[in-house]
Amino acid sequence: MIKKIIKNYKKPIFLYNYKKIIKNIKNIKNIKNIKIFYAIKSNYNKNIIKELNKKINGFETVSIGEIKFLNKIGIKNKRIIFSGVCKKKRDIKYAIKKKVSMISVESFEEINKIKGKIKIILKYNLNLKGGTKKEITTCKKDNKFGIRSNETNKIIKFIKKKKIKIYALGFHIGSQIKKVKYYIKAIKSIEKIKKIYLSKGIKIKTLNIGGGFAINYRKNKVFYYDKLWKFLNKNKSFNNFIIEPGRYITANSCLTISKVVYTKKVNKKKIAIIDIGMESIIRPALYKSVHKIVNLYKRIKKYHDIVGPICETTDTFQKNKYIGIKKGDFLIIKDTGSYCLSMRSIYNMREKPLEVIIKNKKIKVI
Numbered sequence: 185m186i187k188k189i190i191k192n193y194k195k196p197i198f199l200y201n202y203k204k205i206i207k208n209i210k211n212i213k214n215i216k217n218i219k220i221f222y223a224i225k226s227n228y229n230k231n232i233i234k235e236l237n238k239k240i241n242g243f244e245t246v247s248i249g250e251i252k253f254l255n256k257i258g259i260k261n262k263r264i265i266f267s268g269v270c271k272k273k274r275d276i277k278y279a280i281k282k283k284v285s286m287i288s289v290e291s292f293e294e295i296n297k298i299k300g301k302i303k304i305i306l307k308y309n310l311n312l313k314g315g316t317k318k319e320i321t322t323c324k325k326d327n328k329f330g331i332r333s334n335e336t337n338k339i340i341k342f343i344k345k346k347k348i349k350i351y352a353l354g355f356h357i358g359s360q361i362k363k364v365k366y367y368i369k370a371i372k373s374i375e376k377i378k379k380i381y382l383s384k385g386i387k388i389k390t391l392n393i394g395g396g397f398a399i400n401y402r403k404n405k406v407f408y409y410d411k412l413w414k415f416l417n418k419n420k421s422f423n424n425f426i427i428e429p430g431r432y433i434t435a436n437s438c439l440t441i442s443k444v445v446y447t448k449k450v451n452k453k454k455i456a457i458i459d460i461g462m463e464s465i466i467r468p469a470l471y472k473s474v475h476k477i478v479n480l481y482k483r484i485k486k487y488h489d490i491v492g493p494i495c496e497t498t499d500t501f502q503k504n505k506y507i508g509i510k511k512g513d514f515l516i517i518k519d520t521g522s523y524c525l526s527m528r529s530i531y532n533m534r535e536k537p538l539e540v541i542i543k544n545k546k547i548k549v550i
């Protein structure tokens with residue numbers, strides 16, 4: 185199939201596999217009381233969003249821009265959660281006016297800005313570890329995200345005075361949370377907060393677990409959370425759960441095909457310069473992430489640095505990789521379905537790659 189796709193190759197291609205997206209959703213969907221709101225920041229290709237719209241409960245957004253984008257492609261506001269750490273008064277006003285389904289609040293100050301009827305999620309910073317790289321933690325006390333637990337009493341006083349209803353409690357412990365134990369710790373911690381609300385007569389029955397469900401970038405697979413789903417099923421503190429996966433649904437559904445334009449010999453190794461870089465796949469430069477790279481052709485292996493075309497030395501995918509590469513070869517960069525094209529920049533003004541999906545054995549440009 186890939187050979188067919190590269191026949192008229194002109195520029196890098198992001199190739200999605202519809203089956204994989206569906207399989208990833210099914211890994212979660214066995215659980216009856218979980219609602220899935222896909223985090224569109226991870227990949228907002230409109231065709232993918234439209235496909236997802238048929239399979240999940242809705243979408244998590246972090247800006248008015250994302251809400252407007254979803255509306256433009258026909259997604260109803262009742263299927264949208266509005267979150268984000270820096271919502272302005274006018275953003276909140278807009279979301280309420282448009283009747284989005286829920287708003288996720290990340291500070292005491294923010295609640296004060298909510299004027300009107302909307303389901304409120306109180307998203308807490310639990311000061312917990314998630315076992316991830318420091319660049320992607322979100323639930324440590326020195327991260328900008330979330331309500332601090334010492335604000336709880338102030339919030340309770342305020343919402344009682346203003347007769348504000350709270351729909352859910354929530355947290356976001358970071359991205360790439362590979363172990364269930366971190367989720368369980370976070371849930372136990374938020375149960376304590378729930379008890380404080382309950383002691384003041386405020387009943388909250390829904391828990392919002394932020395993103396974080398991980399994929400294995402070395403094995404092109406998702407991690408499995410069966411123990412967590414079981415734990416949630418048995419949980420007595422909350423009746424319903426909202427999750428906001430991004431990467432878990434789209435990351436491993438996509439690979440990127442790129443061409444080796446030049447090779448340069450430097451002592452014992454070679455540098456392979458490919459026609460895609462940090463403008464479209466920024467994760468290696470941003471957080472030293474590794475995407476698995478293979479050659480479409482078999483070659484005798486030597487040490488190579490694989491670098492992109494951008495005028496930055498950090499535009500490097502891998503250094504000293506033992507791989508066979510010749511000029512003109514096609515390299516396959518794996519697991520590029522999330523936080524790649526959605527983070528694309530116009531730096532160096534390179535052409536946007538082509539996006540293609542394989543669905544029911546048919547190839548379609550999307």
Ligand SMILES: Cc1ncc(COP(=O)(O)O)c(C=O)c1O
Nearest residue numbers: 223359395396397428429430431
């Ligand atoms: C509030 C919130 N929800 C969901 C996500 C999605 O995370 P992931 O793609 O790792 O599942 C993020 C990621 O930054 C987030 O900030």
